[in-house]
Amino acid sequence: MKGSVAYRSIQKRGLHIGLLPAMAAAVNGATPITLDHDLDVLPEVGRNLTVSRLADLVDDLAARLWAAGVRPDEHIVVHKKANADVWVLACAASRIGAIPVMLSPGLDARTVGALLERVGRPNLLTDEHKLDVLAEVPVAELTRRVIIVSGERPGAQSLGKFAGAPRVRPVVRPIDEAAVITHTSGTTGLPKLVVHTPRTQGIRLKPQWRLLSLMREPETVAVHISFVHSRMVAAMALALLREMPVLLMNESDPDTVAELFLRNRPGFIEALPNSLMEWESLAEDPRKPFASVKYFSSTFDAIHPGTMSRLLKSSERRGAFFFQIYGQSEVGPAVGRAYFRGSAHKANGRCVGWQMPGGAAKVRVVNRDGERPSEKNPGFIEVAWPGLAKTYFAEQDRYDTNRFGDWWRTGDVGYFTRFGCLHMLDREVDMIPGVRSSLEVEDLVLSKLPELSELVVIQGPAAEAIPVICTRDDQPLDPARWRKAVAGFPQLADPVQIPQAELPRTATLKVQRLALADRIKDQLKNRT
Structure with a gap:
């Protein structure tokens, strides 16, 4: 199977993360996956995998979850220490038709308890460390069953106990039903649970697949983003189907990162904006850890022009550029733009990009006070396309307040320039009187x-x-x-x-x- 064939299949049938590793293995099972840490659930597998090995691990863990009693249509909250096995376990749960609910390891116990209650007695897949953190939360009352990745705890089943469980046939969920649930950032209170379907996850690959198609050869891609975020689903699908070797990173310490880059020589880095800011000092490192990087990419939040400029100047690749995508969990990628070595430092950081080609999202700015949106009078930024998240779990009314027919109100304010560039000035809730942005x-x-x-x-x-x-x-x-x-x-x-x-x-x-x-x-x- 070729990657383009697999991609067309996803556009027709949706992106099912439980099937993705096996699909990617059919494209190229030898594609390497390198980790900078051991998997908590299976530390013995080491840090150097192939896509074929990954597919087998997912199949194995899916069998163990089935043996533990998890069944199709059940919700399984994945909440454990930050580790790439968070994504691997989500794939395993999806493979047997369960619905992974991805909760950040950074959430406090009160928030986790409230979200467990909202989901309604889900399975909880966790570790001993998080059970200690949740000691004051009535976990037994809020969950159907508790499964830990390793070790032993009273009242919990360990996946280690089910090693060698018989493999089970994959279960494919309906294309427009919940497939994965992630949560919003929680910057304005208790996080909302965002429901993604196979169709919405597949559609979100469209604009980025087209961009990656411009690459002449596969490049090693270093991924440093939250393992529980919806962006992780897209990043791994794109990289594996494009046969791009992957470096999955958990570490953010600049010295450690420098060693990783010098050893693995990535050509593509996808990272959080704040991680890239933390790594800026490496631009002055005489070992030149960014020398091999041709493509920098970031989503989640706008990144400062100075950061992009310093990173680009530290690359020794001809034509190096930084691609920024503006979007959010509810809408996926909305607009994007490229920054280049010679001009990034002069860029207006509020210009987050233009609408992308290839069946991508539509974006508009609507008035807030009856006047036409402009630089001095920014309006509400809204997005429309079939890639919009389906709903907020158990909060349909809250979802509906932001939905206007086909359009989703992002909560950001901004305006379009006469050249069609979207300028995002602030979150509406963060606006300060007398401050434009x-x-x-x-x-x-x-x-x-x-x-x-x-x-x-x-x-x-x-x-x-x-x-x-x-x-x-x-x-x-x-x-x-x-x-x-x-x-x-x-x-x-x-x-x-x-x-x-x-x-x-x-x-x-x-x-x-x-x-x-x-x-x-x-x-x-x-x-x-």
């Missing part, structure tokens, strides 16, 4: 102060714009340099510096702005 302020100030590792502009208790800053190695910031950098933004209050480790983040490392704002308000209140 907090994200724009952050872009511009970060470009002037390389000693900053993060800058987040939040709304203070008196509706003032408070810049919260973090510096590299948490060093003190020179006040004079700060005043010079923000001279064009008189609406900013004095900065509040905190250690980088104290920034509240989501599973995809986005800063939880509302949580940060609440924390800073309490901090300022205690000072008075």
Whole structure:
């Protein structure tokens, strides 16, 4: 089977992640998959796999889940330590017709308990560490059964117990029924559970498949994104069907990352924006860990132009470019644009891209107050295409409030330029009176102060714009340099510096702005 044949099959029948490894093995079973860590569920398999080996592991784990009592149409919450086996186990659950519900390892126990209750007594696939974290949650009451990946715990079944279980035939779920459930970032409260179907997952591959088709030869792709995110489904499907060797990364420490890149020489990096910011210092590394990279790609959140410029200049590949995709869990990829070595530093970071070709999403901006959307009067950004998520699990009314016929309101505000570029200025809930765009302020100030590792502009208790800053190695910031950098933004209050480790983040490392704002308000209140 050729990758193009497999892709056409997915467009017709939907993307079933339980079938994906076997499908990719039929395309090229020898395609290598390298890990930077051991799988918790099967540490003995090592860190160097092939797609054929992956397909066999998924089949094995599917048999073990069946032997443990998991059946088609049942929900199985996957919540364990961050590890690539999260995605492997989700594939195994899908292979027997169960519906994996992917919960970030970064969620606190209260949130996990609330989401277990929302799903309605699901199976829970976890590990001993997470059971300790959930000690105060009535797990036995909230779940149908508890399965751990290894070890022994009272009241839980261990997958190790079912080694050698008879293999079972795959179960294919209906194309328009729930296939995988992920959750939103939780930046505005309890995360919403986003329902993806085989059809919506398959459709989301369209624009990126066309872009990857422009590559002359397969390149090793390094993937450093949340294993529970819907983007992981698309990233792995695209890479494996395009016969691209994969480096699946769990580590983010720059020194470790440098060693990985020097050893594996990726030509393509897909990573979280904040991970790329953390790795910026590697651009100055004399070993040149980014020298082999021709393609950088990022989704989840807009990335600062300075970061893209430094990464591109550290590549030694001709024609290297950075492709940014704007979207969200509910809509998938909406718009995108490429940045190049010679111009990335001059780019407007608020320009998140143009609508992509190849059956991709449609995007519009609608007015918020009766006036035509513009730079000075941004409107609501809305997206329409068959790739929209089906619903929010157990919260149809909440989903319906954002759905306007075929159109989904993203919660972001922005405008189109006369050249058709979508500018995203802010989340509606993060808008601050007197500030055109907090994200724009952050872009511009970060470009002037390389000693900053993060800058987040939040709304203070008196509706003032408070810049919260973090510096590299948490060093003190020179006040004079700060005043010079923000001279064009008189609406900013004095900065509040905190250690980088104290920034509240989501599973995809986005800063939880509302949580940060609440924390800073309490901090300022205690000072008075």
